[in-house]
Amino acid sequence: MMTIDFKAEVEKRRQDMLADLFSLLEINSERDDSKADKDHPFGPGPVKALEKFLEIAERDGYPTTNVDNYAGHFTFGQGEEELGIFAHMDVVPAGSGWDTDPYSPVIKDGKLYARGSSDDKGPTMACYYGLKIIKELGLPVSKRVRFVVGTDEESGWGDMDYYFEHVGLKKPDFGFSPDAEFPIINGEKGNVTEYLHFAGENKGAVRLHRFSGGLRENMVPESATALISGQLPADLIDQLASFAEAHQVKFTYAEQADGQVEITVVGKSAHGASPQAGVNGATYLARFLKDLDFAGPAKDYLQIAGDVLFQDHEGQTLGVAHEDEKMGALSMNAGVFRFDQAAEDNTIALNFRYPKGTNPEQIKAVLETLPVLKVSLSQHAQEPHYVPLEDPLVATLLEVYERQTGLEGHEQVIGGGTFGRLLKRGVAYGAMFPGWTDTMHQANEFADLEDLFRAAAIYAEAIYELIK
Structure with missing residues (x-):
């Protein structure tokens, strides 16, 4: 059995991953209803970021689909079962109190400052590169992957309502969202x-x-x-x-x-x-x-x-x-x-x-x-959501986390709502590590660069374990 050093594979792609991430962070993808129209359901910013993400996927040889600028996806692999990965390109308003321009990403002391660096463009890119490694190494897979990005996660999830109604595909069988923290979020409050x-x-x-x-x-x-x-x-x-x-x-x-x-x-x-x-x-x-x-x-x-x-x-x-x-x-x-x-x-x-x-x-x-x-x-209420520890999805994700970090995995329930709950067997997984400083939705939001690279290696192994 071959063993793959996923950390070494991430190492080789550090500059590429950062360049792609910067191209997303430079886009102000705040929802702007004053500029919303038929072609820009939540304003032009979120659409621009969605198009950029799909352009990156196309460059890397994936077939992409844009569902009327509400959300889009690309697919990888073949098989009866499908793993869904759900991320988002929209960000909350930058607000005031920043030391730098929120849409000009800056690296200081190993931290990447920008609106969206930790919620959710940084984790999305880490996860994207995890899958890219599997594709580029030509690893054998027996399931499909559908990587979906939305444009309205921070407001009312109108993106996902529209996406599932119009995409013409059944929901993935199981999946995760790279939009919270490790070791795992397998429960979310209503x-x-x-x-x-x-x-x-x-x-x-x-x-x-x-x-x-x-x-x-x-x-x-x-x-x-x-x-x-x-x-x-x-x-x-x-x-x-x-x-x-x-x-x-x-x-x-x-x-x-x-x-x-x-x-x-x-x-x-x-x-x-x-x-x-x-x-x-x-x-x-x-x-x-x-x-x-x-x-x-x-x-x-x-x-x-x-x-x-x-x-x-x-x-x-x-x-x-x-x-x-x-x-x-x-x-x-x-x-x-x-x-x-x-x-x-x-x-x-x-x-x-x-x-x-x-x-x-x-x-x-x-x-x-x-x-x-x-x-x-509010029209959009979400009920409490929970996937048990013994579910193979939860068990696999925790095993990979433990193997790569040497830390003990455990279940977590949060008050935040992530796209993980879109699937009955859906969880949130990373990209923040225990002890991280939570700057989501705050001024001077940042992501720790080494953490993003560590997360990319975990995503690579986790996705591979779920679809091999």
Whole structure:
């Protein structure tokens, strides 16, 4: 039996892999609905990145398919069974606070800085090169591989809904997504966003004209801004300064010509699946404002944001907390805040990652007891997903990981949602290693270069073990 040194094979391809990765990272593939049209379902950026990826695959001799710029794939090998690999080319908005240009990749101290370096262009390229090694060495395989890349993983998965509806192929039999961490993610919590709706009226001596914070439901809002007026305390700025100092947040304060005051509080962004890793600028701002003399819906809005949602990462205060022995605890991210006194419908978007044993309707029933107009659910909810340890897919992937790293493999359940859950027998696998610094969805996102090369070798052996 021949043994292949996959690490040595990756070594030979380091420069090529980096060049291909850079060509993807240089594309700003944020979703942009303002530029969306028939040919660019999520805006031009994601399409450009998809086309670039398929161009790389074509160059390497794979047959490719682009499904109306929603998603695309290439295939390799022959056989009855098919392994699906699911990655994505879209990225969350770069946001502020970067030390370098997020779309001009830079290597510093062995780290590759760029939006998408760790989520998910870096891991995608590592996995792509894993398969490329198998192809270039001409290793014998008995199954097919379909490598799929999407363009809307970070928003609503509209890419995959469309892809499976229009591609004209049955789903792969089993597979993985290189979009999380090693040793494996074989369980994912359910994921739903629930919206609290409020009227825009003010009734107190202080008025809330506007309150806004948050870019995406799956990101902790880094900052939030409010515009207020009315009978404000004379020492408002001093109160704000001591609040900011006590809570270790930054702020700006600006008096407008018309007697209105604009206040911004700046915290720290993080992935919505780990809200405790961020500092939610919007709930901190609401906490500061809530005791001023507001009344009516404006007061309800600030009270809920600043009292109930403040640091309530597991929904304890809210009354929706739930824990499952295998899947862990529910988590909640208050992700997007929009209030305008002129609007009839103002919202707070709450993103829940929930384990088995609770569901969106149960959560909604509790939310409806709050002083809100109504509660609505996102159309795209995902149920909890789990592939058991004894499944050959999970067992094989863990064996390869253990063999290559010398570390012990174990199962993991996360709150994040990956394309692994698209298949009944689907998991997430890499590319981050234990002890990694998680910078996904944050400013100065980076991937450790050596880790990406290590991951490529693991992917090469893992794919080969699954299809040989």
